[in-house]
Amino acid sequence: MAPKSAFRAVRDIDAAPQPSAHPQLVLEFAHVEARSEHDFMVCAGNALAFGHVRAFPNWPGPLTLIEGAAKSGKSHLAGIWAARAGALAAGPDDLETLSRRGGTRPVVIEDADRLPYDEAGLFHLLNQSMRDERPVLMTARLPVGEWPYRTDDVKSRARLAAHFSITVPDDILLSQILVKLFADRQLLIDPKVISYLVGRMERSNEEAVALVELLDRLSLTCGRAITRGLASEALAMRAQGDGDHFDPEG
Numbered sequence: 001m002a003p004k005s006a007f008r009a010v011r012d013i014d015a016a017p018q019p020s021a022h023p024q025l026v027l028e029f030a031h032v033e034a035r036s037e038h039d040f041m042v043c044a045g046n047a048l049a050f051g052h053v054r055a056f057p058n059w060p061g062p063l064t065l066i067e068g069a070a071k072s073g074k075s076h077l078a079g080i081w082a083a084r085a086g087a088l089a090a091g092p093d094d095l096e097t098l099s100r101r102g103g104t105r106p107v108v109i110e111d112a113d114r115l116p117y118d119e120a121g122l123f124h125l126l127n128q129s130m131r132d133e134r135p136v137l138m139t140a141r142l143p144v145g146e147w148p149y150r151t152d153d154v155k156s157r158a159r160l161a162a163h164f165s166i167t168v169p170d171d172i173l174l175s176q177i178l179v180k181l182f183a184d185r186q187l188l189i190d191p192k193v194i195s196y197l198v199g200r201m202e203r204s205n206e207e208a209v210a211l212v213e214l215l216d217r218l219s220l221t222c223g224r225a226i227t228r229g230l231a232s233e234a235l236a237m238r239a240q241g242d243g244d245h246f247d248p249e250g
Contacts, residue, residue, distance in 0.1 A: 037080045041176045045167035046073055052164060053081045053137075062129045064137045065112075065144070065158055068166030071205035074139040078108050081137050095121030099128040106135040112158070113140040113147045119154055126157035136161075169205065174198050177205060181212040182226075189226055196228050200235050211238060 042050050049066050052059070066074050081087065087106035090098060092115055098107060099121065107129070112122070129136045140147070144158045169177060175194050182189050201207055215234045219226050 035076055035079050037083070039180065040073065040076055040080060041173055041180065043170060043173035043176075045169060045173065046077075049077055049164035049166060052162060053077050053084070056081060056085055056135070059135065059162065061160070061162060062133050062135050063126065063157070063161035064135075065161040065163045066137065066139050066166065067143065067163065068139075068141070069168075069204055069206060070141060071209050072166045073205065074166065075110060078110060078137055078139050082106075082108050085135060087135070087137070090125075091115075092117045092121075095125045099124035102128060102132060102134075104132055104134045106137070109136060109138045111140065112138040113142045119149050119151070123153045123157065126154065130157070130160070168203050171198055174201075174203060174208065177208045178212065181208060182216075185212070185216050187216065187226065190228075193226060193228050193231050196231055197235070201238075207238070211235070214238065 037054075040050060046068075052064065066077055068074050082089065085106040087108045088094075088098070089108045089110070095109075095118060107125070109117070109122070109125075126136065128134060138158065138161065144155050144163075147155055147158070149155060175198050178194050178197060179189070197211065201211055211234060214237065215226050215230060218224070218230055218234060222230075224230055
């Protein structure tokens with residue numbers, strides 16, 4: 001049997017699917033997102049965080065916090081570091097056990113400001129990290145001062161971390177992000193279409209993810225290549241709030 005990827009042809013700039021009056025059945029095959037260190041796109045907005053991750057184990061202290069918007073690359077960086085450090089990915093129920101057992105094995109805590117972490121458990125793990133020099137990398141969307149914890153205990157420890165903020169992507173990085181997201185879906189897109197999107201879309205990684213997903217579904221469902229015309233339609237749908245609830249039946 002052919003691999004799943006064989007069922008999904010690359011729709012490149014020369015593709016010219018025949019238009020159809022009826023929406024096509026879309027077979028959902030999971031695309032694999034490239035998340036290795038080689039795949040990370042470095043720019044001015046994330047270079048310091050990337051350099052810090054690569055500098056491990058030569059860190060000035062055990063705690064690191066990477067802050068940035070959704071889909072900004074925090075999890076990608078955390079994954080790169082976890083692979084380098086042999087780190088454990090700690091969930092909300094793991095923190096108290098890890099702090100009680102002690103040790104120095106590195107730990108990743110994703111979305112420290114969002115997931116339902118036990119405040120006492122997180123506080124104890126950060127204390128144990130500082131006491132025993134256990135490396136801990138946290139990610140968060142919000143600044144530490146806005147974390148939703150009842151007391152200042154966790155936040156006071158998080159403020160001691162080496163802190164890196166990932167900023168809004170520039171044109172070059174946003175173009176690279178779009179190319180990568182399309183490539184993850186086995187799509188090769190005309191650079192002119194990429195430039196068209198970059199000049200008109202909301203400047204965030206999260207919007208890039210949503211826009212690529214919408215264009216992929218529009219192309220598959222309507223049997224059309226991803227051209228500037230389809231890109232214009234997708235941008236209009238996103239602006240009107242229709243892209244999140246795309247209905248191929250109209």
